[in-house]
Amino acid sequence: MSKYPNLLLAVTVAGLLASPATAEKLGLGRVALPEEVAAWNKDVSPNGEGLPEGAGSVADGEEVFSANCAVCHGEFAEGVDNWPKLAGGADTLDHNDPLKTVGSYWPNLSTAWDYIHRSMPYGGAQTLSADDTYAIVAYILYSNDLVDDDFVLSKENFLEVKLPNAEGFILDDREASEKHFWKAEPCMANCKDAVEITMRATVLDVTPNDTTDDAAKMEPAAAPAAVVEPVKAAEAPAPSTAPAPVVVAAVDPAPAAAPATAAPAAGDADLIAAGEKVFKQCAACHQVGEGAKNKTGPVLNGIIGQKVASVEGFKYSKGFVALGEEGKVWDAALLAELLTKPKDFVKGTKMSFAGLKKEADITAVTAYLASLTK
Amino acid sequence: MTDRSDDISSRRAFLKGTIAAGGAIAGASMAGASTPDPLITEVQPWASAFGDGVDATPYGMPIKFESDVVRRNVEWLTADTTSSINFTPIHALDGTITPQGCAFERHHSGAIELSKSDYRLMINGLVDTPLVFSYADLERFPRVTRTFFCECAANTGMEWAGAQLNGAQFTHGMIHNMEYTGVTLRTLLEEAGLTAAGDLKDKWVFVEGADASSNGRSIPMEKALDDCMIAFKANGEALRKEHGYPVRLIVPGWEGNMWVKWLRRIEVTGQAIESREETSKYTDTLDNGVSRKWTWVMDAKSVVTSPSPQAPITHGKGPLVITGLAWSGRGAITRVDVSTDGGKNWQTARLAAPGTDKALTRFYLDINWDGTDMLLQSRAMDSTGYVQPTKAELRAVRGLNSVYHNNCIQTWHVYPTGEAENVEVS
Numbered sequence: 001m002s003k004y005p006n007l008l009l010a011v012t013v014a015g016l017l018a019s020p021a022t023a024e025k026l027g028l029g030r031v032a033l034p035e036e037v038a039a040w041n042k043d044v045s046p047n048g049e050g051l052p053e054g055a056g057s058v059a060d061g062e063e064v065f066s067a068n069c070a071v072c073h074g075e076f077a078e079g080v081d082n083w084p085k086l087a088g089g090a091d092t093l094d095h096n097d098p099l100k101t102v103g104s105y106w107p108n109l110s111t112a113w114d115y116i117h118r119s120m121p122y123g124g125a126q127t128l129s130a131d132d133t134y135a136i137v138a139y140i141l142y143s144n145d146l147v148d149d150d151f152v153l154s155k156e157n158f159l160e161v162k163l164p165n166a167e168g169f170i171l172d173d174r175e176a177s178e179k180h181f182w183k184a185e186p187c188m189a190n191c192k193d194a195v196e197i198t199m200r201a202t203v204l205d206v207t208p209n210d211t212t213d214d215a216a217k218m219e220p221a222a223a224p225a226a227v228v229e230p231v232k233a234a235e236a237p238a239p240s241t242a243p244a245p246v247v248v249a250a251v252d253p254a255p256a257a258a259p260a261t262a263a264p265a266a267g268d269a270d271l272i273a274a275g276e277k278v279f280k281q282c283a284a285c286h287q288v289g290e291g292a293k294n295k296t297g298p299v300l301n302g303i304i305g306q307k308v309a310s311v312e313g314f315k316y317s318k319g320f321v322a323l324g325e326e327g328k329v330w331d332a333a334l335l336a337e338l339l340t341k342p343k344d345f346v347k348g349t350k351m352s353f354a355g356l357k358k359e360a361d362i363t364a365v366t367a368y369l370a371s372l373t374k
Numbered sequence: 375m376t377d378r379s380d381d382i383s384s385r386r387a388f389l390k391g392t393i394a395a396g397g398a399i400a401g402a403s404m405a406g407a408s409t410p411d412p413l414i415t416e417v418q419p420w421a422s423a424f425g426d427g428v429d430a431t432p433y434g435m436p437i438k439f440e441s442d443v444v445r446r447n448v449e450w451l452t453a454d455t456t457s458s459i460n461f462t463p464i465h466a467l468d469g470t471i472t473p474q475g476c477a478f479e480r481h482h483s484g485a486i487e488l489s490k491s492d493y494r495l496m497i498n499g500l501v502d503t504p505l506v507f508s509y510a511d512l513e514r515f516p517r518v519t520r521t522f523f524c525e526c527a528a529n530t531g532m533e534w535a536g537a538q539l540n541g542a543q544f545t546h547g548m549i550h551n552m553e554y555t556g557v558t559l560r561t562l563l564e565e566a567g568l569t570a571a572g573d574l575k576d577k578w579v580f581v582e583g584a585d586a587s588s589n590g591r592s593i594p595m596e597k598a599l600d601d602c603m604i605a606f607k608a609n610g611e612a613l614r615k616e617h618g619y620p621v622r623l624i625v626p627g628w629e630g631n632m633w634v635k636w637l638r639r640i641e642v643t644g645q646a647i648e649s650r651e652e653t654s655k656y657t658d659t660l661d662n663g664v665s666r667k668w669t670w671v672m673d674a675k676s677v678v679t680s681p682s683p684q685a686p687i688t689h690g691k692g693p694l695v696i697t698g699l700a701w702s703g704r705g706a707i708t709r710v711d712v713s714t715d716g717g718k719n720w721q722t723a724r725l726a727a728p729g730t731d732k733a734l735t736r737f738y739l740d741i742n743w744d745g746t747d748m749l750l751q752s753r754a755m756d757s758t759g760y761v762q763p764t765k766a767e768l769r770a771v772r773g774l775n776s777v778y779h780n781n782c783i784q785t786w787h788v789y790p791t792g793e794a795e796n797v798e799v800s
Contacts, residue, residue, distance in 0.1 A: 007483070012462055016478055025564070025565055025567070026514070026515065026565060028507065028509075028511045028515065028565060029505040029506055029507040029511050029565065030505065031503055031504065031505060031506075032496050032497075032498055032504035032505055033584055036496065036506065037496070037498045037504055040496055040498075040639050041498055041499075041639070042560055042591060042637070043580055043582070043641070043647050043649070044647075045643070045645055045647055045648070046645070046647075047645070049645075050517050060778050082452070093659060093663035093664075094661065094662055094663030095664070096774060096775065097775065098659060098775055100659075102654075104652060105665075106653055106654050107648070108648050108652055108653060110648065111561075111648055111649060111653050111654065114590075114647070114649060115650040116650065117376065118588050118590075119482075119483070119586060119587050119650075122457075122483070122586075123483075123586075125483065125586035125587070125588075126586070165467075168663065168664055168665055169653075169657065169665050169666070169667045170664055170665070170666055170667070171666070171667065171668055172667070172668050172669040172670070173666065174666075174671075174673070176670065177771055178763075178771055181673075181760055181761060181762075181763050181767070182758065182759045182760050182761070183759070183761045184756070184759040184761070185710070186720075186753065186761045187720070188711070188719070188720045189719050189720070190545070190719065191717060191718055191719070191720070192717060192718055192800075193800070195715060195716035195717065195718060195799050195800060196799060196800040197749075197787060197797045197798070197800075198797075198799060199536045199537045199797060199798040200537055200795055200796070200797050200798075201537040201539060201540040201683075201795060201796035201797065202786070202795055203536055203540055203714055204536075204537075206450065206538060207448075207449055207539050207540040207541060207544060207683075208446060208447075208449065208541065208544075211727055223399065251386075280456075280512065282483065283456075288741045299421045308410060363676070366777060
């Protein structure tokens with residue numbers, strides 16, 4: 001096994017692998033029940049192992065994608081703002097700044113199914129059914145011109161789909177292709193004739209000045225923004241909420257939003273604080289505080305008491321606009337209705353958030369929003 | 375080389391804080407005082423009245439004068455802080471251990487709050503008995519304590535196309551080095567039993583976290599049984615939330631993405647799962663469009679942390695400590711050379727302590743600076759004979775689109791003023 005390049009390691013481990021593990025067991029832990037294994041063992045392998053029964057068509061996928069994914073990835077999987085593009089980029093891998101998408105780069109379709117089912121939609125992971133996942137994957141294939149519009153993806157035909165870049169990968173070959181880096185005795189004196197400066201970082205000037213600086217918001221054309229996969233714009237916490245000391249207590253703190261035991265006088269502040277925590281789930285799309293801007297969702301400063309669909313400069317879906325025209329105003333009750341399940345609240349909303357399950361969380365986040373003035 | 379770009383003045387605000395602080399110190403230096411120093415001749419408040427009592431800070435934070443020594447992020451890199459990265463302020467640290475509070479963070483769905491009492495770790499797949507451990511169970515296994523660096527594969531990734539970010543924190547700060555306490559992965563796998571797995575040579579473990587991203591990764595059984603750890607303490611105290619409290623995986627010498635935080639499941643498998651994080655990401659595209667995968671090990675690398683753009687020289691010419699960090703995922707650092715002339719000539723630096731396996735090594739070069747321009751570089755060598763390559767050498771093999779695993783030699787241009795800039799040289 002030389003599939004990874006660690007000579008020392010290979011030597012050390014050879015002996016260990018030769019004999020099966022015979023260490024004495026301590027009898028710690030307990031047997032995992034089949035239901036528990038089934039609940040967590042969701043990964044899907046390139047050979048299809050782990051795929052559940054199910055199927056989904058391109059047509060269904062278009063609808064599910066539009067409702068759950070398009071807010072970030074675009075209606076045609078072309079990507080919104082800095083969110084990942086899922087389609088396009090064919091034949092760009094040997095160009096500068098290649099466009100790496102499911103169609104142009106990913107070697108295995110199983111990876112898309114596995115990732116979407118376990119980790120998407122962003123902020124609402126593990127909420128998609130198997131059929132919906134098949135449908136979304138079918139739609140992504142369609143967006144990459146890899147299947148026709150009448151295609152239906154299922155467990156049965158899954159392995160028949162081959163992605164264009166399936167053969168585009170080689171195993172780590174650094175020990176061979178970069179063998180000359182093991183030079184043992186590098187040059188120490190007069191190693192080159194002349195030294196010229198060929199590039200300076202200050203020319204590009206993309207270094208953040210300090211944590212609160214706005215200057216770095218510019219998007220440099222030359223920046224390889226794909227180093228960490230770009231995702232959607234969200235507000236950075238206001239400086240006033242700067243890291244309080246992380247208390248690593250021996251006793252685990254109770255889960256958020258349990259104000260029952262709080263003293264009445266401290267109740268509001270505690271509730272607002274709990275709400276601020278809950279709001280983190282909303283912050284990927286909604287900005288609040290000073291300098292907040294409309295992002296995927298509207299700014300929520302002073303939202304309580306405000307007419308529905310009235311945040312300036314935000315493009316609402318038709319359903320929300322209609323509610324506003326009816327004269328509806330955001331109050332605790334209306335907000336609770338929305339937050340329980342956004343999809344059921346307004347038809348056709350782009351709000352992909354699955355909803356808050358706990359009533360206490362809704363109460364807390366409402367108190368938090370009410371504390372934010374315009 | 376003396377032709378300074380005007381752009382450097384735009385960094386003044388950035389450097390101002392450091393310069394001002396440094397200036398105050400320089401003012402009080404020993405260079406021939408003509409008037410007595412009131413800090414010495416007058417009784418100062420702190421020398422007369424009380425300081426804080428022992429109940430003032432049950433858990434201490436750094437003193438306010440160090441408030442600029444913090445993690446920073448680069449806003450344009452990612453548009454959302456919940457799937458993003460920040461950088462360790464390596465320009466301001468010394469020694470080798472990274473304090474947890476300023477050690478870089480990389481999340482794929484935000485740092486979650488998971489209590490010890492809600493924590494479960496499952497081992498399943500090709501094991502004799504699938505098991506579930508509570509946090510308390512883990513504390514009853516034989517324990518080990520070991521120090522390792524953790525480097526994101528994308529560290530220095532922004533520099534492939536050219537000198538871009540002006541500061542060691544931003545170019546090399548996706549790294550930290552901690553002393554971990556926990557149990558070996560081998561111990562837990564043996565508790566579940568590996569007889570059912572048969573021949574271990576072609577087996578893998580798939581590891582995933584409890585957060586929404588789950589960040590699943592496949593690790594060859596060989597590595598899993600060699601030196602991987604399940605850690606619950608770092609630098610003597612519990613892991614911080616942002617580093618995977620209560621339990622994370624340690625994969626010594628290998629890219630940070632494999633060090634799964636909030637570790638919840640270990641599955642023994644017959645194949646690599648080829649998850650998103652090991653296909654779509656963390657693969658390295660070469661010039662010809664072919665991509666390397668399973669490039670797990672972090673190559674030997676080093677950087678001068680001071681002087682550097684965020685840590686300019688404030689004391690003028692004379693004695694100067696050049697210092698930096700070196701590390702290798704293949705073994706121990708054996709030597710670090712430093713050049714002050716852009717790689718023409720090299721001097722071997724002094725290691726603060728002999729290099730240890732897959733951990734940060736601190737180096738120093740004490741020089742008498744003549745106040746002229748310097749092109750500072752460092753070059754690491756490890757126990758396998760690997761020598762850190764130049765940017766040109768690396769690009770010759772990998773092109774410009776690799777994104778990950780940029781371990782090239784870094785150059786800082788230090789001006790006669792003591793300010794420094796990230797540059798590339800021929």
